[in-house]
Amino acid sequence: MYRAVTRQIEVTVEPNFLPERSSAEQCKYFWSYTIVITNSSEETVQLRERYWIITDASGNQRHIRGEGVVGEQPVLAPGERYEYTSGVPLSTASGFMAGRYQMVSESGERFEIEVPTFSLDSPDIKRVLN
Numbered sequence: 001m002y003r004a005v006t007r008q009i010e011v012t013v014e015p016n017f018l019p020e021r022s023s024a025e026q027c028k029y030f031w032s033y034t035i036v037i038t039n040s041s042e043e044t045v046q047l048r049e050r051y052w053i054i055t056d057a058s059g060n061q062r063h064i065r066g067e068g069v070v071g072e073q074p075v076l077a078p079g080e081r082y083e084y085t086s087g088v089p090l091s092t093a094s095g096f097m098a099g100r101y102q103m104v105s106e107s108g109e110r111f112e113i114e115v116p117t118f119s120l121d122s123p124d125i126k127r128v129l130n
Helices: none
Strands: 001-006 009-017 029-039 045-056 063-065 080-092 094-105 110-121
Touching: 009 110, 029 110, 045 080, 080 094
Parallel strands: none
Antiparallel strands: 001 009, 001 110, 009 029, 029 080, 045 063, 045 094, 094 110
């Protein structure tokens, strides 16, 4: 599990390789990832936008920007948590994702929170130990 905390808002990520949706022969690899956002601050906040940088093992990057997550712009009161699962395809057997969410407080202040960089690894990667 990967974890980041910004302004008392915790984001955890748990990636999961999906072999049933992947094919090494076709260079198609797919992961799901579950994200939990926990608001430990004293103010209500809303997730408005997401920004992802998805990097494959060859160094190719995709930048994804959009409203909310999985079609929602969740509002989290103090102490509340929001969980969702999404997915990402790659043409290589490994890679990583990094990102951030744009939030807005109930007073109208906009700020960004970090999503921890997380690794996407399939069983097809060959590891080399030094």
